Amino acid sequence: MSQPRIIITATDRQRLEFLLTTAFSEAIASRSHLDALRTELRRATIVDPENVPDDVITMNSTVCLYDIDYDVTDTYTLVYPRDADILDNKVSILAPIGTAILGCRVGDTVAWQSSAGRRYVQLKELLYQPERAGVLL
Numbered sequence: 001m002s003q004p005r006i007i008i009t010a011t012d013r014q015r016l017e018f019l020l021t022t023a024f025s026e027a028i029a030s031r032s033h034l035d036a037l038r039t040e041l042r043r044a045t046i047v048d049p050e051n052v053p054d055d056v057i058t059m060n061s062t063v064c065l066y067d068i069d070y071d072v073t074d075t076y077t078l079v080y081p082r083d084a085d086i087l088d089n090k091v092s093i094l095a096p097i098g099t100a101i102l103g104c105r106v107g108d109t110v111a112w113q114s115s116a117g118r119r120y121v122q123l124k125e126l127l128y129q130p131e132r133a134g135v136l137l
Contacts, residue, residue, distance in 0.1 A: 007052060009052050012059045015059070016041060019094075033094055033099065036099045036112075037093065040099055040102060052131045054126075055107075058078075058129055059079070059093065059130075062076070062077045062126075063078070063127065064125040065101070066121060066122040067120075068120040068121060069119060073124060075127065076091045078091060079091065096112040100112035101121070106123050106124070110123070
């Protein structure tokens with residue numbers, strides 16, 4: 001399966017690159033997770049926040065994901081590490097699934113490596129995107 005083309009806002013890229021340079025990220029994420037995020041940032045098309053398509057997963061977006069392996073649909077919000085709370089369905093960008101969905105579009109199927117092996121989810125619906133809601137953080 002090829003990776004979908006991803007789109008990231010210039011603001012998100014700037015904040016994520018800063019995050020990658022902090023000791024905080026080194027302390028809470030594995031080296032491979034940080035490298036995966038760096039790879040995603042390098043391969044992304046960068047757009048101004050006001051020009052991001054309204055079906056793209058940006059930071060602080062809330063999305064319904066269909067887990068192909070377990071035939072389950074869950075809703076998650078993609079957040080920065082300081083806001084992550086799996087009990088509140090807030091997944092960190094430094095988690096493998098967080099890195100995998102960043103910049104993808106509704107309808108895309110994405111894969112990532114977990115401790116249990118290769119996992120797949122399909123992005124079913126974007127419930128909230130800050131840029132679409134007029135919130136340019």
